[in-house]
Amino acid sequence: MNEKGKYLYVQTSGVETPERTYAPFILSAAARARGMDASVFFGIKGVTILQRGQADKVELPQPFGSLKAAIEQAAAAGVSFLVCEESARMLGIDLQDGFIDGAKMIGACTLNALVGESDAVMYF
Template sequence: MPKILYVQTSGTDTPERLYAPFILATTAVAMDIEADIYFMIKGITVMKKGEAEQIKIGSFPSLKDVIDQAKDAGITFYVCEQSTQLLGLERGDFIEGIKIAGAATLNDLAIEADSVITF
């Protein structure tokens, strides 16, 4: 099965950039493509509890709804451990169901993927 890794570096300060990895990953799964999303740098802010509920752009559903659809599709979410330290966030600050992972995990995911797309 082909695999795509989406890397989200944009955070809640650029809400227009936040929908793409979730929509693309959900679409990939519907196309029988395995998809993971790795959040790093400011991208981890999107996975903080309560943040996604506050983001809604135009006629799109709330970002929380889009995240829930991606989660229901079986997409794995990774939050960079080093980025949590960089931004002073604790493991308990994030939504349920994410995996805290280090740099080696990102490297492994990228090597295993057929394609890597960064936002």
């Protein structure tokens, strides 16, 4: 198994479906713990997960707990958070101050390049 791969997780589900929000954070943090490069791209309603204050409202029963804690764990592990600029605009989210610290805005061309460069891509 190649432990130095590059993995991209694509999150299109948002805070309105909390049971679909945790997997990218858990998997990307686990990948980083094994020395892999891991990024999560947030598109469509997935951008709501990184919208300031939204993750504070999402909590599932154990073993998952708070979404905010899962995000913080992935960030501490070095996972990159990439936000679709057009999806944010579509939902009326402020591009300057509407997202948590560390979220990076990208466009479609950048996403396509990331998909092409990645060893594996998973969608949620």
